[in-house]
Amino acid sequence: MVLLRQLVAVDGPARVRVMLDVRAGFGRHPAADLHRTESGWRGASGSVRWHWAGLPDARPDGDGRLVAELTVPAGGRHDLVLAMGEAVTGAPDATTCWRRTEDAWRSDGLSPNTIAERDVRHAHAVLRGMSTADGGMVAAATASLPERAEAGRNYDYRYVWIRDQAMTAQAAATGANSLLDGATRFLTARLLDHGDQLSPAYTVDGDSVPAQRHLGLPGYPGGSDVVGNRARQQFQLDVFGEALLALGAAERAGRLDAAGRKAIEVAAEAIERRWQEPDAGIWELDPRRWTHSRLICAAGLRAVRGIGDRWAGLADALVTDAATWGTHPSGRWQRAADDPTLDAALVIAGIRGATPVGDPRDLATLQAYVARLTCDGFAFRFEHEGRALGEAEGAFLLCGFMLAIAVHQHGDTQAAVRWFERNRTACGPAGLFSEEYDVAQRQLRGNLPQAFVHGALMEAAAVLSRPAAADPLRPDPVGLDTTG
Template structure:
């Protein structure tokens, strides 16, 4: 049955015998309808389109879920190559506490996470997009690189309200204050896209952009910054160590003279950071004035800032697992004396970081426990939000959250292999 939308209604009764099916084709056009669509051809074209856009990822853990995460990241990526941090705004992390944000912009760090995940699983489209977007921003802004951009490459608009009710428990804010911040670690993350050069997917523009990032680290490494969690300006330990990781990654791919200077700078950063950012107990601490642990401190060894066997790496992993995890859920840091789950939801990104850290140490069974626990913390559509409330078993915050899907995808790829 076919009828124009200008009619008053459309109805049909279809009787189906057990085990049978019937395709329903709904066409909406701004011109007269042509020949009827053949459902079998439409299904075949759709399947072929998905197969071309999203690889099988058969060599990863949970290939179906890995493929789904890859599809989500592709869906969050616009024509400029920018991958937005989330598709929604204003979904609260905690009701009536003001912790709801607009993430419909491209965070450089998150974009790099997606690129690294793409390289790890052999899906190069996301890597190419990340390189294209980050390269353009480095050429335009150089050492003044912003933590985040609009999908067009322009600045993120400042926060404002819409005068609407908003999501229950949330607010009607749009925009984000991130453009006011300096985040040092984005330069290190940009250099970690050296994976593209190893795969012969980095052109001359990309190589020049990497030099810009390395020079920015050399000149700005001692400046206080807002850090990965976008807090007050400090000399955050993670920011400096991830820059050392980026420098080491790039040093392995450039001529010997340049490589030596990059490696020397990385060594200097690690030594300087160790002098002010190492806790007396032997593990890394958040900053010189903050002795607490932080999930972000697990990332630099994963990216090559320090070896997996370094005593500081192992001490940090042990202390973090003891103090900031529960039931294979992980938290960013301790806000106050409240139980972890009362201060904020479990951070799913951190759960996958734990899986990668345990895997790097050769603890395969423990890595798989972390992977499976956090893989289950999704909604019916298989989408991850930023946080998961372990008491109410509910997702918290905007979704789908790109960096969670990226770390899931990377974990699915790396846990399927032996640690290097």
């Protein structure tokens, strides 16, 4: 890994104090084995070797840190290069690194034809920064930032969730080819390796996520020091449907190879074998026969019908089965046979094509969701018994952007744009989104940046730039705007 920093004296000369403090193992291993080199310093921290170039006059401070002071003349620039790894022998040339970095960003070819073009480019940059060369994209770049203070809801999201990767791939299919290709490679490899035993999440190298544990270090205020994740132990049926949706999007974009087509067969066969089992579902809850899991698998099977026509019957069977126990007496979808409540995931399933455009259950679900699970222009996942919206958890920004897409698909573009604009305000000063947003306190909640939120913004911006499909069967889009 190489980190680049450049000091620029914009207005007059700049006197700068620089400190390097490398501590691997969550701060347990200060720098050791320090040696001055011709261009800077080299050292070690735990198993990590590093080489720092750009300040050969830096000096150790006695506690593993290197400190230096320098003056950058007016209009001048000064480069710092830190190379880290288990076999680092030196730091690369700064000029070469900058040129390669700039060339790589320019080569992506993203030309968004969307609303909110600047935000789309920013989201795209964030997602590329969260992706490895092999395509794995972490769900978030941080761990243990609490969603609620002292509530035990802080997690480690520095792993690749199959669902999140697949959702982002569908967003990338709007023109971000490098993201789409990387996601396709990662999903294909995991499906071919593990088949119907696909894990919900992996490390960026495709290995198993470590067991959840505490480090014995101070956590963020209101949280604790959690690393690893319990999702590794779960069966989540819906990830097969999401993977099919992503691979189908890659095929339609002309970017799926033979291995990807084989992965489609593997995912479809996994659904065929396991669709009647209880699963943890999209929100990683106790095992149940979740309606969304069956519907999203049906949507995935329909998305690849041009590649595997034999799966159309299975998709129909999934929807028919879900309808027998997952239809609420009011005519909308409900979460599970024993849970008649609403869920944002059921709106997402409607977007993805589990049922035909104009299905009255989808519109009834959308209208009920807007009426009961939105507040002040923001959307929530599901109802928490006995607790008001925003009390148990924050608004879920993924759901807000997906809601904008759903409302647009049902013909109310004006309301859709309002949902979109409201949710894209819920970012920090750096333009980064977390998973949740506290509407009352106007604060980000949980880890950030959250990949699938940035992906959802990209997808919604692309969808809303196109006219809503004119379909004579599309129901009247009444009751889909409560933003104002």
